[in-house]
Amino acid sequence: xxPGEFKLYQCKNNLWDxxxxxxxxxxxxxxxxxxxxxxxxxxxxxxxxRKQAEKYGFDMEAYLAALDGVPRWSHDQVTNVMKFFTRLAxxxxxxxxxxxxxxxxxxxxxxxxx
Numbered sequence: 001x002x003p004g005e006f007k008l009y010q011c012k013n014n015l016w017d018x019x020x021x022x023x024x025x026x027x028x029x030x031x032x033x034x035x036x037x038x039x040x041x042x043x044x045x046x047x048x049x050r051k052q053a054e055k056y057g058f059d060m061e062a063y064l065a066a067l068d069g070v071p072r073w074s075h076d077q078v079t080n081v082m083k084f085f086t087r088l089a090x091x092x093x094x095x096x097x098x099x100x101x102x103x104x105x106x107x108x109x110x111x112x113x114x
Contacts, residue, residue: 006082
């Protein structure tokens with residue numbers, strides 16, 4: 001991913017996540033993640049989650065209760081949230097690069113002082 005981009009992906013449990021990179025000085029150092037959520041227009045197959053609970057030995061009631069608490073967002077909401085996070089990632093990268101430059105400048109000045 002390039003700076004300013006984000007990717008949506010569906011995990012193996014059928015929930016959605018999104019990520020945007022933090023790239024400092026050309027190095028991909030981190031990602032900011034948002035998730036997990038379901039899209040509000042996404043067909044919801046409760047039986048699929050029931051089968052997952054059985055397959056993995058989860059407590060059925062607790063698993064389905066947790067599922068009921070999963071946020072449901074519109075595509076516009078996700079896009080707006082991720083626009084914010086891509087800007088935040090850019091700000092983190094910019095501040096990090098400024099700190100690196102400042103540290104280098106201070107180190108150079110320290111070497112020049114007798």
